[in-house]
Amino acid sequence: MFWVFQLCVCYIKDVDPDGHLVPSMVGEKSRRLTGRDDAWRLARISGAYAMNSMPWREIASPVVSFALTFTSDLNQQAIFSALVDQGPRSWTSAPGETPPILVSSIESAQRFLDTETDENVKPLWWWYVEHTNSVLRQWEETIDEESGN
DSSP states (O other): OHHHHHHHHHHHHHHSTTOSSHHHHHHHHHTTOOSHHHHHHHHHHGGGSOTTSHHHHHHHHHHHHHHTTOSOHHHHHHHHHHHHOOSOOOOOOOTTSOOHHHHHHHHHHHHHHHHOOOTTTHHHHHHHHHHHHHHHHHHHHHHHHHHTO
16 A cells, blocks of 8 residues: 555656645645544655645645644654655765765754744754754764674
């Protein structure tokens, strides 16, 4: 079933690439969210648009507000991850070096947080800064383990 949903997100890019229709429809739907799964599905739709673009923000703001109603960090993290996950990524780097994409992800996350004016979205960027730093720490720990340090 998940692949069907992902296929729909891909078609959104073709049907409404500039976000003139879908984000407002999602915004309307977000007023009637009843649970984490509903919010997660709407958050995944944001992946049809560039992160932090106007269409993405129109989806993200009400979804983040809803995510903050959960007392469980795991529920919030699932929704936040869906908002920032822009699909599969891969990278290469020289052995023992930090891939530049990890450093640029941290810089982007911090820039998003530093420039955010919508109080509804700031908690997402705080989480994203922590998340990207955690990914970098995991990478560095793996490098240390592989090098025997």
